[in-house]
Amino acid sequence: MTGENLVPHAGQLLERAHFAAAAFSDYDQASVARIVEAVAEAGHRNAERFAAAAVAETQMGVVDHKIVKNRACSRGIVDFYRDQDYVSPRIDSARKIVEIPRPAGVVLALTPTTNPVSTVYFKVILAMMTRNAVVVAPHPRAKQCSADAARVLAEAAATAGAPDGIIQVIDEPSIPLVEALMADERTDVIVATGGTGVVRAAYSSGNPALGVGPGNVPVLVDATADVEAAARRIVDSKAFDNSVLCTNESVLIVEEAVAARLRSALTRHGAHILDEDAALRLREFMFPGGALNTEVVGRDASWIAERIGLRVTPKTRVLIAPFTDVIGEEVLTHEKLSPVLGMTTVADARRGIRAARAVVRIAGAGHSAAIHSEDPATITDFAAQVPVLRVAVNVGNSTGSSGLDTNLAPSMTIGTGFVGRSSIGENLQPDNLINWTRIAYNSDAGVPMANFAGLSPWRSPAGPVPAYPRASNDTAAAPAPAVRTVSRAPARRNGDPGIEALRAELRALVAEELAQLIKR
Structure with a gap:
């Protein structure tokens, strides 16, 4: 890809991810859990294949040990967080506070050459747990195995009902392209794993970043x-x-x-x-x-x-x-x-x-x-x-310290805190990719708190998950995947208010996208 095409390409990736993130943010816990399980199983099933591919491409590490990491960062991550819910509101009656999770939105995941596939698995699954879209930017020396792994996870997510474009990957990473992605306002948070230069660039991008320092x-x-x-x-x-x-x-x-x-x-x-x-x-x-x-x-x-x-x-x-x-x-x-x-x-x-x-x-x-x-x-x-x-x-x-043989959070991204010039001081975990809106009642004991039990603003998607809208002359982009369904509602006829509302929403989204492209 030529230099002049890098910024528009970054914009296309992020626009598609932004669309997917908006749709995914309304999914309920059951739908998210189904997607997470499907992605983790796909990663675990391909752990051996991608371990061998990573060693062959990077000439680093040991295949058997990479298999261990790939398994730990797929099914192992899901098992570790199985009892955690990062979707449903949390109710604290004693403090009279209700917490509603808000996904970050679009996560730009920079992955290293040392632990390429396990880091792709890890960051993608954390993004799925927290209803974020993720764009994977692999290290150039590990681009093939990383991209192949990300595509396997993306297919599993789409089959389980995730929105089109929820997991994307850069096939030909370059410094200008990654810089464009990091600086774009549609990137909501950068999760940087790599050398000091990569992490510093992430922090200097102008967008929120979660980066780590070197070990010794x-x-x-x-x-x-x-x-x-x-x-x-x-x-x-x-x-x-x-x-x-x-x-x-x-x-x-x-x-x-x-x-x-x-x-x-x-x-x-x-x-x-x-x-x-x-x-x-x-x-x-x-x-x-x-x-x-x-x-x-x-x-x-x-x-x-x-x-x-x-x-x-x-x-x-x-x-x-x-x-x-x-x-x-x-x-x-x-x-x-x-x-x-x-x-x-x-x-x-x-x-x-x-x-x-x-x-x-x-x-x-x-x-x-x-x-x-x-x-x-x-x-x-x-x-x-x-x-x-x-x-x-x-x-x-x-x-x-990576949490594989202790009860620390299992992680491929190790925060070094303020002393290490990092924004996080813990092993990266799902909580780092969400914010919480807090409904706080009057603390006066005489002011009652309403009963929020069983309430959730999220819903299981009913009917088809809309594909990302594309311009009719967009020949450079890959064709949109077939429409997937999560749980089908009864079919509606043309003229039904629900269908008309959906069509109107899609028209508005396309118009908004075209307006944004014109501005750029």
């Missing part, structure tokens, strides 16, 4: 830890999908009293601890000129070892490079997004906490940290002093 996770193993279990969990976490989750451990800090035992246990569980010479070669290869060599991202340990002339056994899953000083000039204290772990030793837990603070000051503020300990006082001090918003205890942090 310190993990402390203190003298009270179950050393064998800690070693196994850390290696498993670092090897999980070759460390492409931003929650993976980056710097291992071990208390001197258990350091020798931990090194032995790490080796037993598949880690290779580098000597001084190999660690120097690793630094030079991974951080030429002080910046991360992106070729290593998502690669396995043996691939990286081969590049630095290091021979390792076939069972090696993680490379561990010891270092001394936790300072910014030491490249091993920075995020690596690969199964490479920096390791340093401290005299006691207090100094370990100080080292973890230093790691996060270098990078990763607000993100996450991990600790292996049986001492609640140390755990509390660690959580209070290290400036992060999630601390995983006695669990691998890749799946711990």
Whole structure:
């Protein structure tokens, strides 16, 4: 697509999404639940296919581990929120408040190359739960698998009765096109997952944005830890999908009293601890000129070892490079997004906490940290002093802080809060994509509150879901899909007031769209 066509194309995507969002915002909970279930099942059914496609296209990660993430971000997300209702009014009789949910509208979902399909699944399903339209903007290096996954979910949503255009995807992403989408007033909220540049661009767009900061996770193993279990969990976490989750451990800090035992246990569980010479070669290869060599991202340990002339056994899953000083000039204290772990030793837990603070000051503020300990006082001090918003205890942090192996909200988008320059401080969840209109009664006990039980302003769509109206000479756009039905009402004859009202509404929508296009 040529540059001059980018802005009009962005407008077409958003106009169609805006139309769909307006229709979807009137759906009741039963209709929404049916659509969400259909989308989740389609994602789960294709989890293996898209895991393989993602690894083939991006050359990052492990197929089996991406299958786990795809399943967790499809059926797993729905199961986690199964008892939650983001559609029906909430009634608090004690406070005399009724809360009515309002969808954001059109969500622009920027998805990364590291976790492409699982992030598409995750953001689309959250949008469906909250009655939003979503436009997926994939990373160029993962555009094919992301677009294919989004189309599978879109077809499932349409078949279950969602409005035409409720899920759309950019097939050929480019910086000008994404910038046009982010800046357009028809984008109601941007959900940005990716590098710092992408997130900053989202925040600078002029539209509301939910973005996240980079991870750089310190993990402390203190003298009270179950050393064998800690070693196994850390290696498993670092090897999980070759460390492409931003929650993976980056710097291992071990208390001197258990350091020798931990090194032995790490080796037993598949880690290779580098000597001084190999660690120097690793630094030079991974951080030429002080910046991360992106070729290593998502690669396995043996691939990286081969590049630095290091021979390792076939069972090696993680490379561990010891270092001394936790300072910014030491490249091993920075995020690596690969199964490479920096390791340093401290005299006691207090100094370990100080080292973890230093790691996060270098990078990763607000993100996450991990600790292996049986001492609640140390755990509390660690959580209070290290400036992060999630601390995983006695669990691998890749799946711990992302909510896959803890009871945190399962998420592919990790908020870093004010300290990390993010607008959210929690794992992204459905509540972040809606606002609530609050009906608030007089707090005087003498003023009664009416009975709102069973009332809802939303309805199950009766009859055909109208297709997005298109101009008769719109040959560039794909033909509109066949009309889908949610629950059919008795057929009406021509001249029926309901049919005439629907036709009038569609005519008004087309006229409004044409007027908007003329203005632009």
